Amino acid sequence: MAEDLGCRQGATTGTSEVLFSFGVIADIQYADLEDGYDFQATRRRYYRHSLYHLQSAVDEWNREEVPPQFVLQLGDIIDGFNAQHKTSEKALARVMKIFKKLKAPVHHIWGNHELYNFSRNYLRQSVLNSKYLQDQTLLSNFSRDQSITEEASAESYYAYHFCPKATFRFILLDTYDLSIPGRDHSTQKYQDSLLLLRKKNPNENMNSPVGLAEHQFVQFNGGFSQDQLDWLDEVLAYADKHQEKVVIVGHIPIHPYSSNNVCLAWNYKDALAVIDSHPSVVCFLAGHLHDGGYCLDSHGVHHITLEGIIETPPESNAFGTVYVYDDRMVLKGRGRVPDLVMHYRKDHSATYGNHATDSTALQ
Numbered sequence: 001m002a003e004d005l006g007c008r009q010g011a012t013t014g015t016s017e018v019l020f021s022f023g024v025i026a027d028i029q030y031a032d033l034e035d036g037y038d039f040q041a042t043r044r045r046y047y048r049h050s051l052y053h054l055q056s057a058v059d060e061w062n063r064e065e066v067p068p069q070f071v072l073q074l075g076d077i078i079d080g081f082n083a084q085h086k087t088s089e090k091a092l093a094r095v096m097k098i099f100k101k102l103k104a105p106v107h108h109i110w111g112n113h114e115l116y117n118f119s120r121n122y123l124r125q126s127v128l129n130s131k132y133l134q135d136q137t138l139l140s141n142f143s144r145d146q147s148i149t150e151e152a153s154a155e156s157y158y159a160y161h162f163c164p165k166a167t168f169r170f171i172l173l174d175t176y177d178l179s180i181p182g183r184d185h186s187t188q189k190y191q192d193s194l195l196l197l198r199k200k201n202p203n204e205n206m207n208s209p210v211g212l213a214e215h216q217f218v219q220f221n222g223g224f225s226q227d228q229l230d231w232l233d234e235v236l237a238y239a240d241k242h243q244e245k246v247v248i249v250g251h252i253p254i255h256p257y258s259s260n261n262v263c264l265a266w267n268y269k270d271a272l273a274v275i276d277s278h279p280s281v282v283c284f285l286a287g288h289l290h291d292g293g294y295c296l297d298s299h300g301v302h303h304i305t306l307e308g309i310i311e312t313p314p315e316s317n318a319f320g321t322v323y324v325y326d327d328r329m330v331l332k333g334r335g336r337v338p339d340l341v342m343h344y345r346k347d348h349s350a351t352y353g354n355h356a357t358d359s360t361a362l363q
Contacts, residue, residue: 016325020165023061023071023104024331025319026287027308028054029079029113030095032087039207043290043311047079050309051094057319058102060334067103068321069164070133074287074306075111075251077128088117096127105133109172110158111251111288112220115182120154123182134160135169154187157228161235168324169244169280171235175252175265179222180206189225196266209262216264221252223266229274239280245344246280247329253286257295258303263288275301282344283329292337300345302329307336 031047038045046053061068078091099106108128115123123129157177163169176182180197183190197206200217209215224232232248239246253259254268254275265271275281276299283302290308297303307318317335331340 016327018066019168019324019326020069021064021066021321021323022164023057023068023319023321024074024285024306025054025057025071025309026074026306027076027111027290027310028073028095029076029308029310030054030091031079031081031085032091032094033079033081033085036081038311044313045079045310046312046314047081047310049314050312051098052314053309053312053317053319054095054098056317057334058098061321062101062103064321070104071102071106072170072249072285073099073106073108074249074285075109076113076287076308076310077108077111078113078117079310080113080116083117092117092127106130107133107162107170107172107249109249109251109287110174110176110182112176112179112181112222115176115179118182119184120156120158120182121184123158124156129158131158131160133162135162154184155189157225159228159231163244165324167242167244169235169239169246171232171246171248173224173232173248173250173271174228175224175250175254175286176222177225177228178266180219181222193222200266215261216266216268218262221262221264221266223268224271229270232271233274233277236274236278236280240278244280245282246278247283247285248275248281249285251286252288253293253303253305254284255295255297255303257297258284258286258293258305259289260293263305275299279345283342294340296342302340302342304331304340304342312336 028050030050033047036045077095082088082091108130157174159172159174161169161171178193180193197217200214201212206219209218252265253263254265254271281301286305289305290311292307293305295303309318312318318337320331320333320337323330328341328343333339
């Protein structure tokens, strides 16, 4: 995250009371394996030690004088290598055993590594489906909320919203609604995704961005269906009308200045177009890019890409607690995650952080 950011102050700025807090953690990617490297063999990954990092995060959250009201797990909870070793369920059980010690509920995002390990049908019936925590009182307000029949279908997306306190809403998005991993090959979404990816990426290895005009069109990324974007637009219209402040959460970043030119949702511009039309949005939280990133966009929305646990050495860590006030949110980072003060939309002039340019710190 940017060192020269004008709003990056201490965590004690301001005089208003803390309304509530929540924890954030990303890209744990646990596997019972010795340390290894990313797919380009340039970045070290601490597969086994990620479990100790998670335990440390849970212990610290539980020790806080006022524990977080909830935790956002931003996706890639176990590594794809588990699928190769047929240890996916065992690895997930080990991670969830630690999460169960937390004195707060956990909202789970699905990333590419969830989809390397499990089918969507499996995930819908698993402990990683936290949709039971959604705002039940408003389900009938949104005509595009998925019905029970649609929820069970192979074409559905995993997205929901909840309201931890009056005038604050959190929306979890499915950044792999359009994707290759996890989709049944017989579904229309899989066929549409494959057609789009092959059109945009002629490489034999579709995980390679080499030579592409739009570098985000690689197989380890994904995108949003129009149905999901329409649903998002409807929820945000409700939030605008009721003067709510909205935090949106997804595994893949959607702003090029909070990531690099590879780790972006396929149709990130479509998602930004929806978000930019709604003044209620104050922040977009993502993972996926293990180096992290940040920018304040021209509409006053904070885009945070959280540093990944998987590439965090044993002597450090990578998680945070966000304290929510009437006029701002304050991220108190641990280890590789820096502190950040995020004021709500007042001055819409853009202040950009360092543009992450290393395309190896991904997947």
